[in-house]
Amino acid sequence: MKMMITISFLIISSYWSTIVASPYTHEKLTHIFEGYFKNINHYGIHITACKIDPNLFVVGLEWGAARQKLSVVKLDDQGQVLWESKFRHDELPGYISSVKQISVKGFSNPLFEVIAGERGIYFYYLYELEDQKLKKIKLHKTSDPIALYRPLSPK
Numbered sequence: 001m002k003m004m005i006t007i008s009f010l011i012i013s014s015y016w017s018t019i020v021a022s023p024y025t026h027e028k029l030t031h032i033f034e035g036y037f038k039n040i041n042h043y044g045i046h047i048t049a050c051k052i053d054p055n056l057f058v059v060g061l062e063w064g065a066a067r068q069k070l071s072v073v074k075l076d077d078q079g080q081v082l083w084e085s086k087f088r089h090d091e092l093p094g095y096i097s098s099v100k101q102i103s104v105k106g107f108s109n110p111l112f113e114v115i116a117g118e119r120g121i122y123f124y125y126l127y128e129l130e131d132q133k134l135k136k137i138k139l140h141k142t143s144d145p146i147a148l149y150r151p152l153s154p155k
Contacts, residue, residue, distance in 0.1 A: 002140040009147065016034075018151050023054055024075075024079065025052075028079065029047045029057065029153055030045060030047065032075065032079050032081070033045055033047060033057075033073070036081050037059070037061055037069075038146070039077070040061060041070065042061040042069070043062055044061070044062035044064055044141070045059065045060070045061055046060040046061075047060075048060075048099055048100060048101075050101035051103065051109060051142070052101065052103065052110055053074075053110075054074040054111070055075050055076065055077070055082075056072065056073075056074050056101070057074075057075070057131075058070065058071070058072055058073075058099050058100075058101065059071050059072075059073050060096060060099065065105070065135065066142055068095070068097060068143075069086070069097050070086070070099065070114070071084045071085060071086045071087065071130055072084070072085045072087075072110075072112065072134065073085075073105070074132075076129065085129060085132050085133055085134050087114070087127065087134055088134075088136075092106055095116060095118065096114060096115070096116045097115050097116060097117060098113070098114070098115040099110050099112065099113070099114050099115075099117070100112070100113050101113075107128065109121065109128050109129055109130045110128070110129045111126060111128055111129075111137075112127045112128075112134070113125070113126075113127075114124070114127065115127055120143055121141060121142070121143060122141070122142050123139065123140070123141050124139070124141075124142075125139055126138035126139075126142040136142055
């Protein structure tokens with residue numbers, strides 16, 4: 001029982017900090033990004049706030065069976081899109097199950113962790129955002145999805 005309460009608290013506090021970091025409501029962000037991506041045929045949109053900047057977001061669009069477009073988007077203080085940096089679609093196989101901005105000691109630029117899977121193979125990608133461009137700096141491939149959540153050893 002104690003373990004369950006602790007886990008629930010961690011999930012709620014993590015979710016709460018994401019909401020507090022952004023001055024936008026989810027409805028406002030959906031409206032902004034649906035307008036910005038209106039020329040791309042899609043049926044779902046996923047928005048994740050970044051920890052380091054309240055105007056920086058990861059936006060995922062779903063448009064087909066296990067196909068997604070993923071971008072980092074920067075808004076100005078009025079909610080207008082300043083720039084978009086796209087993850088290369090050909091690098092991201094299958095279904096993207098998780099995307100989040102992380103901070104790692106030694107890196108001054110934002111890092112983005114992407115976990116994706118396709119036909120029993122799972123991928124861990126680490127991207128660095130530098131000068132409004134995403135650069136892949138790590139790829140780990142495994143058939144064991146649990147391995148993606150263990151610390152990766154440097155190679």
